[in-house]
Amino acid sequence: MGFLVVAGAQLQCSFGAAPSNLTVLPLNKVLAGAPAANIMDNKPMVNILPFGTCMSLANPMVAAATAAAMGVLTPQPCIPNVAAPWVPGSMTVLIGNQPALNNNSKAMCMWGGVIQILNPGQTKVMIP
DSSP: OEEBOBTTOEEEETTBSSOEEBOOOGGGOOBSSSBBOBTTOOOBTTTBOOOSEEOOTTSHHHHHHHHHTTTOOOOEEOOOOBOSOOBSOOSSOEETTEEBOBTTOEEEBTTSOEEEEEEOSOSSOEEO
C-alpha cells in the first residue's frame, strides 16, 4: 500500500537539478487535506512544474547548448515533457473516474527522465 498523493507533493526528475511540486486542480472535488491527484495529473507546466535545469542530452535545448560549448555538458532550463499518465495508479481507488495517484507511481519525461514522488503531500490516507 502507498500514500494518496495530493497537491503540493514533492517530485524529483532523474535529470533535473532541483525538486518540484505537484499542482492538482480541485476539479475532481476529492480532498485529503489538499486536492487528491489521479494518474491524469501529468500535464507539464500545469501539474508538473520545472525541475530547475535539465541535464539530459535528449533534450534539444541541452543538446544544442552542449554542441555550442564544444561537447561540454551545458544544462538548460527544465521544461518537462510528459506525454503518458503516471504508472501504476491505484487498482481499486478512482478519483474523477481515473485511478488515484499513489507515492509509488512514476512518470516518464520524453527527454529520458524518470519523475518520482519524493513526498506525497500527506501521510494519513493510504491506498492500495
